[in-house]
Amino acid sequence: xxxxxxxLITLSPSHRDHLLRWLLWGCAGVTGGVLVCILVFLILEAxxxxxQPGWHRFFTDASWHPAEGAYALWPMLAGxxxxxxxxxxxxxxxxxxxxxxxxxxxxxxxxxPYQRFLELLAGIPSVVFGFWGLVTLVPLINQWKPPGSSxxxxxxxxxxxxxxxxxxxxxxxxxxxxxxxxxAAAALGFGRWGTLRxxxxxxxxxxxxxxxxxxxxxxxxxxxxxLMVCGNVVQMPSSLFDPIRTLTANMALEMxxxxxxxxxxxxxxxxxxxxxxxxxxxxATWISRTPRHG
Amino acid sequence: xxxxxxxxxxxLVFFGLLLGDLLRHGLAGxxxxxxxxxxxxxxxxxxxxxxxxxxxxxxxxxxLTALPFGLGTAVLLAxxxxxxxxxxALVRRSLDTLAGVPSIVFGLFGNAFFCVTLGLGFSIVAGGxxxxxxxxxxxxxxxxxxxRAVxxxxxxAAAALGLSRATTxxxxLIPAAIPALLxxxxxxxxxxxxxxxxxxxxxxxxxxMPTSLWDSGRALSIHIYDLSMNVPGGxxxxxxSALVLIALLLAINAGSMWVGHRLASKRILAA
Amino acid sequence: xxxxxxxxxxPDPNTLKESRVRPGRIALPLLLAVTLTEGCGESPAAHxxxxxxxxxxxxxxxxxxxAIGKRFETRHPGTRVDVQTGGSSRGxxxxxxxxxxxxxxxxxLHPGEQHDLLGMPVARDNISLIVHTTNPIESLxxxxxxxxxxxxxxxxxxxxxVDAPVVVVNKAEGHxxxxxxxxxxxxxxxxxxxxIIIGDxxxxxxxxxxxxxxxxxxxxxxxEYSIGHDVPIKRLPLTPxxxxxxxxxxxxxAIVRPLTLVTTRHPPAFVRTFIAFASSSHVHDLVAAHYxxxxxx
Numbered sequence: 001x002x003x004x005x006x007x008l009i010t011l012s013p014s015h016r017d018h019l020l021r022w023l024l025w026g027c028a029g030v031t032g033g034v035l036v037c038i039l040v041f042l043i044l045e046a047x048x049x050x051x052q053p054g055w056h057r058f059f060t061d062a063s064w065h066p067a068e069g070a071y072a073l074w075p076m077l078a079g080x081x082x083x084x085x086x087x088x089x090x091x092x093x094x095x096x097x098x099x100x101x102x103x104x105x106x107x108x109x110x111x112x113p114y115q116r117f118l119e120l121l122a123g124i125p126s127v128v129f130g131f132w133g134l135v136t137l138v139p140l141i142n143q144w145k146p147p148g149s150s151x152x153x154x155x156x157x158x159x160x161x162x163x164x165x166x167x168x169x170x171x172x173x174x175x176x177x178x179x180x181x182x183x184a185a186a187a188l189g190f191g192r193w194g195t196l197r198x199x200x201x202x203x204x205x206x207x208x209x210x211x212x213x214x215x216x217x218x219x220x221x222x223x224x225x226x227l228m229v230c231g232n233v234v235q236m237p238s239s240l241f242d243p244i245r246t247l248t249a250n251m252a253l254e255m256x257x258x259x260x261x262x263x264x265x266x267x268x269x270x271x272x273x274x275x276x277x278x279x280x281x282x283x284a285t286w287i288s289r290t291p292r293h294g
Numbered sequence: 295x296x297x298x299x300x301x302x303x304x305x306l307v308f309f310g311l312l313l314g315d316l317l318r319h320g321l322a323g324x325x326x327x328x329x330x331x332x333x334x335x336x337x338x339x340x341x342x343x344x345x346x347x348x349x350x351x352x353x354x355x356x357x358l359t360a361l362p363f364g365l366g367t368a369v370l371l372a373x374x375x376x377x378x379x380x381x382x383a384l385v386r387r388s389l390d391t392l393a394g395v396p397s398i399v400f401g402l403f404g405n406a407f408f409c410v411t412l413g414l415g416f417s418i419v420a421g422g423x424x425x426x427x428x429x430x431x432x433x434x435x436x437x438x439x440x441x442r443a444v445x446x447x448x449x450x451a452a453a454a455l456g457l458s459r460a461t462t463x464x465x466x467l468i469p470a471a472i473p474a475l476l477x478x479x480x481x482x483x484x485x486x487x488x489x490x491x492x493x494x495x496x497x498x499x500x501x502x503m504p505t506s507l508w509d510s511g512r513a514l515s516i517h518i519y520d521l522s523m524n525v526p527g528g529x530x531x532x533x534x535s536a537l538v539l540i541a542l543l544l545a546i547n548a549g550s551m552w553v554g555h556r557l558a559s560k561r562i563l564a565a
Numbered sequence: 566x567x568x569x570x571x572x573x574x575x576p577d578p579n580t581l582k583e584s585r586v587r588p589g590r591i592a593l594p595l596l597l598a599v600t601l602t603e604g605c606g607e608s609p610a611a612h613x614x615x616x617x618x619x620x621x622x623x624x625x626x627x628x629x630x631x632a633i634g635k636r637f638e639t640r641h642p643g644t645r646v647d648v649q650t651g652g653s654s655r656g657x658x659x660x661x662x663x664x665x666x667x668x669x670x671x672x673x674l675h676p677g678e679q680h681d682l683l684g685m686p687v688a689r690d691n692i693s694l695i696v697h698t699t700n701p702i703e704s705l706x707x708x709x710x711x712x713x714x715x716x717x718x719x720x721x722x723x724x725x726x727v728d729a730p731v732v733v734v735n736k737a738e739g740h741x742x743x744x745x746x747x748x749x750x751x752x753x754x755x756x757x758x759x760x761i762i763i764g765d766x767x768x769x770x771x772x773x774x775x776x777x778x779x780x781x782x783x784x785x786x787x788x789e790y791s792i793g794h795d796v797p798i799k800r801l802p803l804t805p806x807x808x809x810x811x812x813x814x815x816x817x818x819a820i821v822r823p824l825t826l827v828t829t830r831h832p833p834a835f836v837r838t839f840i841a842f843a844s845s846s847h848v849h850d851l852v853a854a855h856y857x858x859x860x861x862x
Contacts (some may be wrong), residue, residue: 014458021374027366028385031434034427035388038395041403056473065755067631097301105298106830114302116547123484125515128536132312134768146758147732148776160312163305164479171495172436172477176443199555207439214435217394218716224519225492232737232762243761248396251493253764255398256652257739263654270399276396281387335854336628410664416619418651478796498649499627520650523767524821526790526856 042271051263055292058268064140064234066254066262073272075236077246080273082151082237083217083226087158091219092160092212095166102167103174104192114170130228138229145241149231152240157225162215173207174200179243212286220277223248247273310475316540320533328534336525337517342535348418349487349510349542351504352497354376355422356429357479363426364433364482365475369463371434372441394429398491400428405495416510421497425540428492429482436481440474441467467556476554480547487543490515514539580645616835621655622669623711623741624765625784626824629688629855631670633843636851640732640842644835653741657682666836672741675695683830686823687844687856691785692742693820694801695776701726705803711750713780717760718828732770734781741822742766746782749820773798780818786856824857833859 055072061072098118102111133153142148177200185195201208231243232253245253247269255266327341334340367385375382404424414420444467452462468475490513498510501517514521518535521528620630627650634646649665656668657678674684692712696702704723705713712718721727736743736758747754748833761779763769764788773779774796788800826840842848849859 014460017459020460020463021370024366024370024374025526027363028370030416031367031392031430032385032388034430035392035395037407038392038399038403038427041406042399045402063755064738068753068755070755076386092303094301097298098305101298101302106302107458113802114306118478119484119547121543122481123487123630124540125488125490125518125536127490127519127522128316129312131532132315134771135775136315142732142776142778146730146776146778146856149416149761149772153382164434167305169436173439173443174472174549176439178445182841198405210435213390214432217390217431218396221396221399223396223398227764228768233759234762245470245762248398251396251398254649254738254739255402256395257654257741258740259654259657262739270396270402273396274391274394274399277391277540279541280394281390284390285383285387336632416647495651498647499631500647500649501631502645508647519622520628523765525628526767526770526787527794528767 022069035155042267045267046264046271049261049268051259053265057120058272067122071233071265071268073247073269075234076250076269077272077276078236078243078245079151079230080220080246080248080276083154083158083230083244083246084216086151086155087162087219088216089214090155090159091162091166091215094177095163095211095215096170096208098163099170099174100196102171104196113175115135118164118171120168122168126161126222126225127228129157129161129263130225133225133229137149147231147243149229149243150241151230151237151244154226154230154244154246155240157229158219160224161225162218166211166215169207169211173204175209175286176207179286187210188212209284213281216280217277220273220280223252227252247276248284296444316533316536318536319530322536324537325532329538332503335516336528337501337521337531338525338527339352339531342514342517342538344501345512345514345517345535346538348504349514351418351507351511352421352425352493353486355419355481355507356425357483359423359481360426360429360433361479364430364478365437365468367430367493368437368441369467370436371438372465373459373463379414389431389434392427393435395428396491397428397489398549401492401495403427404492406472409496409522414500414508416500416506418497418504419507419512421493421511421513422507424492425489428438428485432485433478436478437475438472440471440478443474444470459555472554472557476550479550483546484543487539488515489513490519494519500525516543576840598834606628614827616644617645617665618646618835618839620646620669620826621651622664623653624650625667625671625690625741625822629824629852629857630843632851632855633687636848637839637842640840644731644858646839648825654739657827660829663829666828667840670716670741671826672744672822672825674827677719678827681830682826682827683832685840685844686825686860687840687848688824688852688860690761690822690824691820691858692745692782692805693747693785693788694780694782694799694803695773695788695798697773697778698799699777700798701801702801705751707803710803711752714750714752714758715756724859727778729778730838732759732760732776732779734761734763734769734779736769736782737764740764742782745820745822769799770796784856784857790856 057071058073061070064072095216102114106114137154138148139157141150141153181199181203182195183200190198226246228248230246230249232245232249233243234245235242237244251266251271255263258266327348328412329341330343331341332344333342371382371385401424404420408414408420410424448466448470449462452466493513493516497513499512499516500510501512504511513533518532518539521532521535611798626650628819631648637646638644653670653672656670659665660668662684670684671690674682694705699748700721705724709718714733714735718724719731721729721731738754743754761772763772766783769781769783769790770787773781791798792800826843828836828840844860852859
C-alpha cells in the first residue's frame with residue numbers, strides 16, 4: 001500500500017508545489033473543521049440534559065418518557081447496534097459477492113449494465129425504500145409473525161440500502177489490483193478462485209475495509225427508512241421480530257415537537273451516536289494496524 | 295462462482311421488484327405537463343417544475359463546493375501524507391466519522407450554522423452547503439483510493455522528467471484516476487439527491503420557482519417525503535416523482551461517464 | 566444582486582432581530598458565501614417593495630397554510646409567503662426568536678406559551694381511531710380503548726370476533742395528537758403499551774392499512790380521504806360508556822384540536838392582515854380541500 005507514497009525529497013519541490021501543499025492543507029483543514037463544528041454543536045445542544053438529569057441517567061433509567069422525566073437511551077443504542085451489525089452481516093458478503101461477479105465472472109454484455117444498475121440503486125432516496133418497506137415488506141413479515149414492524153424489517157431495509165454502496169466501492173478496489181499481480185498469479189498456476197482468494201482479496205483489503213466502514217456509517221446514520229419500518233418502540237428486543245427504535249429514529253420522531261430538556265435529551269442521542277461512530281472508526285484503525293500477510 | 299451469480303441474482307430480483315413497483319404506480323402520472331407545471335393542491339395535482347429547478351440548484355451548489363475541497367483533501371491524503379502518518383490518519387479518521395453522522399444531525403447543524411449563524415436563512419445555498427459537508431467523505435475516500443491506485447511508475451516517470459508535483463498531480467495523476475473520481479462523484483451526487491432529513495431544516499419546503507440562490511426551494515426528495523408521509527392521497531405523485539428522480543440520476547451517471555471518458559482519453563496518452 | 570441578498574438575509578429588519586449577518590465569526594467553509602452576504606448585509610431592504618412573510622411550524626398544517634399563502638399572494642401583489650415545516654415546537658421557538666413572523670402549531674397554546682405569544686385558530690382537526698377494514702369490530706367504548714392501549718386487552722377476542730393479537734399503534738412523545746389522546750382518555754404516556762410507534766398521520770394510515778390486527782389514531786381528515794380512496798381502513802366511532810366510569814369522562818366522543826397560528830404579542834400590520842385572511846371565510850374552501858374542519862364564522 002505505501003509503495004505508492006513518494007517521500008517529498010525524491011522530487012525537488014518548486015515554489016508552486018509549496019503553494020499547492022498549503023492549499024491542500026487548507027482543504028483538509030476545512031474538511032476536518034466540519035466534524036469539529038458538528039461535534040461542538042452537538043455538545044452545546046446536549047449540555048443542558050447532560051447537566052441537569054445527568055449523563056448516567058441515560059443508561060440507568062428504566063424507560064424513555066422525557067415528559068415524565070425518564071431518559072433511558074440504552075435500548076435505542078442496542079437497537080442501533082443490532083440493526084447495523086445485522087445489515088452489515090448481510091450486505092458485506094453480498095456486496096463483495098456482486099462486485100466479484102461483476103469484475104470476474106459476468107460476461108461483458110452483463111457486467112457494464114449491472115454496474116450502471118448498481119449506481120442507479122445507490123441514488124434511490126431512503127424514503128422510497130422506507131415507503132416500499134412499509135407497504136410491502138412489513139405486511140409480509142406481519143403475516144409470519146406480528147406486528148411486522150421489527151428489527152428484521154429494519155435489517156433488511158438497511159441491507160438493501162447499503163448494498164449498492166458496498167458493491168460499488170468493492171468493485172472500485174477490485175479494479176485496482178495491478179495487472180502484474182494477476183499475471184504473476186496466472187504464471188503460478190492459480191485458478192480464478194485461487195487468484196481471487198490469495199492475490200486479489202488480500203491486495204485490496206484496505207479498499208474493501210473502507211467500503212465496509214462507509215456502509216456501516218450509512219447504516220448507523222440512516223433515519224427515514226428505519227423510522228418507517230422498525231416500529232420505534234423503545235425496548236430491548238428479545239427476538240428478530242420485536243420492534244426497536246434506533247437513535248436516529250428517536251431524533252427524527254421527536255425533534256420536531258420537542259422543547260426544553262426533551263429537545264436537549266434528543267441531542268444526547270445524536271452525541272451518543274457520534275461517539276459510537278468515533279469508536280467504530282477508532283477500532284477499525286486499530287484492527288487495520290495489526291499485521292497482515294501478503 | 296455459483297455464490298457470486300447467486301448474490302448478483304438476489305440483488306437483481308430484489309431491486310427488480312422495487313423498480314417494478316415504482317414503474318407500475320408512477321408511470322401513469324408522467325406527462326409533459328408534469329415536468330413543466332408547478333404543483334397544485336399540495337402536490338396532489340400539477341407538476342414538479344419548480345422542484346426540479348430547486349433540486350438542480352441545490353445539487354449544483356453542493357457539488358461546486360464539495361468538489362474542490364474534496365479533491366484537494368484527497369490529493370493531500372494520497373500524495374503528500376504517508377499512509378501511516380499521524381496527521382493523515384487524523385484527517386482520514388475524521389472523514390470516516392463524518393460519513394457516519396446521521397443526516398438529521400447535518401440538517402440541524404446546517405440550520406444552526408448556515409441558516410442562523412451565517413444568516414443565509416432557509417435557502418438553496420444553505421441546503422447546498424449542508425449537503426456539501428455530507429458528501430465530502432464519500433468524494434474524498436473514493437478519490438483517495440483512486441489516486442493511490444495509480445501505478446508507482448507514473449510518479450517515477452514524472453520525477454525523471456523533472457515535472458513539479460503540481461504538474462504531476464494535474465497532468466498525470468488526476469486524469470489517470472478519473473474512473474475512481476467519477477465513481478465517487480456519482481455516489482456523492484446520489485447521496486445528495488436522495489437526502490431528505492438534511493434539507494428540511496436548511497433549503498426548506500417552499501415549492502415556488504426560486505428566483506435566486508437565496509430563496510428557499512423544495513428538493514425532489516423532500517417533495518417525495520411530503521407527498522408520501524404528510525399529504526393524504528399524495529402517493530401517486532410520490533411514485534411519479536421518485537421515478538423522475540431515478541431517471542435524473544441515470545442521466546447524470548451516463549453524462550458524467552461520457553465526459554469522464556473524453557477527459558481521460560484527451561488528457562493522458564494511452565498507457 | 567445585493568438588494569436581493571440583503572432582503573433574504575434579513576427578510577424585514579424592523580421585525581426580525583435574529584437574522585442579521587454576523588460576518589467572520591467563524592471563518593469556516595465557503596468564504597465566498599460569507600463575503601457575499603457580508604458585503605450586502607448592510608444594504609437597506611426598505612427599498613424593496615416585496616414583503617416577505619415567513620411561517621414555520623407544524624408539518625400537518627404546512628400544506629394548508631402554503632395554499633392559503635398562495636391565494637394571499639395573488640390578492641396582495643408584492644408579498645411573498647414562505648412556509649417552512651419542522652414541527653409545532655419549531656413554530657413556537659422560531660416565532661419567539663424572531664426567525665419567523667408566524668408559527669404554525671397544531672394544538673392549543675400551552676399556558677406557558679400564552680404569556681408572550683398570541684394564538685389564533687384557523688381550523689379544527691378531529692382525531693379518529695382507525696382499524697383495518699377486515700376487522701369486524703364496529704365501535705369501541707372509552708374503557709375498551711383504554712384497555713387496548715394499556716395492554717389489559719392483548720387479543721381482539723375479548724372485544725371482537727377475531728382471534729388475533731392486538732397491534733397497538735401509538736404516536737411518538739411530544740406529538741400534539743398524542744397529547745390530545747392522552748388527555749382525552751386521562752392516561753399517562755408511560756401507561757401505554759405500544760407495539761408500533763409512528764410519527765406522521767400518513768405513516769399511521771399505511772401501518773394500519775398493512776396490518777389487519779392494528780389499531781391506531783390519526784387525523785380524521787387524513788383518514789376520511791384515505792377511506793374515500795380505497796385504502797383498506799375504517800374509522801371506529803367511540804360509543805359513550807353505558808356504565809358511567811368514575812375515571813373516564815366521555816362528554817364528547819370526538820377528540821378535537823385547533824390548528825393555530827401564533828405570533829408575538831404585537832405583530833406588524835401585514836402579519837395581522839395575513840392571519841385575518843387565514844381565519845376568514847375566504848379560505849374555507851381551502852380548509853375543506855385539505856380535509857380539515859373550517860371554523861364557524
